[in-house]
Amino acid sequence: MVTLKQLAKELGVSISTVSKALNNSEEIGEETVKRVKQLAEQYNYTPNKVALSLKQSKTKTIGVIIPNILNRFLAKVLFGIEREANKHGYNIITCISNESLEKEKEALKLLANGSVDGFVLSVAEETQVNNEIAHFKNTINQGLPIVMFDRVAHDVMCDKVIVDDFDATYNATKSLLNENRIRIAFISDINGLSVGKLRERGYNKAMLESRCEPLVLAVKKKDDHQKKIKAFFKKNRNIDGVIAADSSSGIIALNTAINMGLKVPKDVSVIAFASKSDSYHTLPKLTTIRQHAKIIGAQAAQMLIRRLQNPSVIEDVKTKIVKTSLVKNKSTL
Numbered sequence: 219m220v221t222l223k224q225l226a227k228e229l230g231v232s233i234s235t236v237s238k239a240l241n242n243s244e245e246i247g248e249e250t251v252k253r254v255k256q257l258a259e260q261y262n263y264t265p266n267k268v269a270l271s272l273k274q275s276k277t278k279t280i281g282v283i284i285p286n287i288l289n290r291f292l293a294k295v296l297f298g299i300e301r302e303a304n305k306h307g308y309n310i311i312t313c314i315s316n317e318s319l320e321k322e323k324e325a326l327k328l329l330a331n332g333s334v335d336g337f338v339l340s341v342a343e344e345t346q347v348n349n350e351i352a353h354f355k356n357t358i359n360q361g362l363p364i365v366m367f368d369r370v371a372h373d374v375m376c377d378k379v380i381v382d383d384f385d386a387t388y389n390a391t392k393s394l395l396n397e398n399r400i401r402i403a404f405i406s407d408i409n410g411l412s413v414g415k416l417r418e419r420g421y422n423k424a425m426l427e428s429r430c431e432p433l434v435l436a437v438k439k440k441d442d443h444q445k446k447i448k449a450f451f452k453k454n455r456n457i458d459g460v461i462a463a464d465s466s467s468g469i470i471a472l473n474t475a476i477n478m479g480l481k482v483p484k485d486v487s488v489i490a491f492a493s494k495s496d497s498y499h500t501l502p503k504l505t506t507i508r509q510h511a512k513i514i515g516a517q518a519a520q521m522l523i524r525r526l527q528n529p530s531v532i533e534d535v536k537t538k539i540v541k542t543s544l545v546k547n548k549s550t551l
Contacts, residue, residue, distance in 0.1 A: 220261040229257060241307075280522060281334035282312045283325050285342045285369070290465070290493055291511050292340065295367060298515020299338055306523050308335075317343040323353045335526050336363040338518045341371055347410050363525040367518045369412055377521040378537040381509045383413050386542040387420030390489045390507055391461055393544065395428050397487055397551045399459035402430065405447060405471055406463035407437040417463045417491070433457070437467060448474050458486050465492035465506075472500050472549055487550040494545070502548030514540050 226233045231250070239246045239254035246254075257263075280303050284292045296312065303310050311334060313325035322342045329337070337357065345351075346369060354374045358364055367379040394402050404421040408414035418434065425432045435450045437443050447470050451457060460475075462468030468490020475486045482488060482502055489505045490496075497504040517538050525533075 220263050225254065225257055225261070225263060229253060276526075277333060277335050278307060279309045279311055279334045280519065281325070281329040281337045281339075282310050283315055283322060283337065283339035284312065285315050285317050285340055287314050290495070291509060292368075294493070294511035295340070295515040295518075298512035299519045300515075301512075302516040302519035303523070306519075306527075308519075308523060315342040315345075319344040319348060319350055326353055326357050330357055330360055330362055334362070336365070336522050338365045338367065338515075338522055340367050341369040341412075343369075343411060345371070346412055363522060365518045365522045365525075367514050372412075375535050377518075377525070377535050379514050379518045379521065379540065380537060381413075381514070381540050381542050383416035384420040384423075386491075386507050386544070387417040387461060387463070388424045389420075390544055391421050391424035392428075394459040394461070394487055394489065394550070395424065395430070397459070397483075399487060400428075400430050401433065401454070401456045402459035402461060403433040403435060403450070403454065403457050403471075404461050404463070405435045405437065405450070405467040407439070407441075407443060407467055408464050409436040414463050417461075421461050443467070444470055444474070447471055448478075451475065451478055460486065460488045460490075462488070462490035462492075465490055465496045468492055468504060468506075469496065469500055472502075472504060482549050483551050489544070489550060497545075497547055500549065505547045505550040506545050508543045508545055510540055510542070 222233050222236050226236045235246060235250065236254050239251040240258060242251065282296060282299055284296060286292055300310050311329060315322040315325060319342055322345055351371045351374050354364060354371060358376060364376040365379065366376060370378045370380060391402060402425065404418060406414050406418060409418065422432050433454060437446050443466065451474050460471045462471055468488060472482055472488045475482055480486050489507065491509065492504060492506040497506050517540065
């Protein structure tokens with residue numbers, strides 16, 4: 219296998235020049251970069267990443283921990299992280315916590331042992347319910363930066379990327395109130411998560427400001443979601459609007475209303491936190507609050523990489539807020 223030294227000798231330049239050219243350094247002229255890359259390609263040269271990481275004490279790898287790979291939103295965030303990391307020459311290693319505190323701890327411990335330079339993660343449900351944060355603080359104290367997204371631990375001093383959950387739900391509720399809806403229900407199966415709580419608070423504020431009584435249904439994981447939501451509609455037959463904190467609740471609520479003989483949106487309007495693709499699974503098409511998952515992933519990766527590339531620069535931790543979009547479709551007036 220050809221080495222940097224052999225490439226440099228054949229080209230009549232220094233080893234440093236070859237290395238910089240292969241890494242697109244602005245210090246090296248365009249013609250030299252072209253010559254170096256052509257010869258490297260001719261010899262099928264690939265850098266020894268293990269040796270390079272040992273020399274630099276860096277792995278050029280980011281650890282990503284997400285709670286649920288089957289969640290469409292989290293999968294899209296992961297796509298955004300990977301794409302942005304790749305742009306900057308970083309690989310990612312992904313672990314799934316499956317909403318478990320212990321699995322989250324194990325993943326941090328496993329990857330913090332020299333496998334990655336830092337972490338991008340969303341906090342597991344069990345971690346949030348138990349309010350455990352020591353494992354995050356310990357990781358940061360080891361010198362490994364963390365960027366949290368979506369579900370975050372507010373007491374951990376690290377960079378964070380979130381959406382405007384409170385404002386988004388407040389504004390969505392106001393939009394239904396502007397349709398002259400007065401019996402608006404809030405339905406959620408994520409009420410134990412930080413994002414779910416923020417969404418409920420935004421709904422409550424809008425309802426109370428308008429002197430309307432809040433009507434909240436918290437669906438638990440163990441519940442039969444369809445049965446619970448149907449029973450809720452039967453008990454509250456004068457519901458004329460629904461704000462759903464998650465896509466599943468929104469789709470079930472819309473279908474339940476139609477199955478009970480209600481017309482959407484004439485009798486009841488429905489808005490849910492959901493993706494564009496989710497809206498295609500309902501008739502009429504669901505009005506959604508879009509979270510822009512790929513942008514969240516890209517921004518989280520950018521924040522971590524900036525920390526990794528400037529370790530000597532001490533900056534205060536930052537929280538970036540990605541604005542949601544209310545996309546009107548046929549389930550609202």
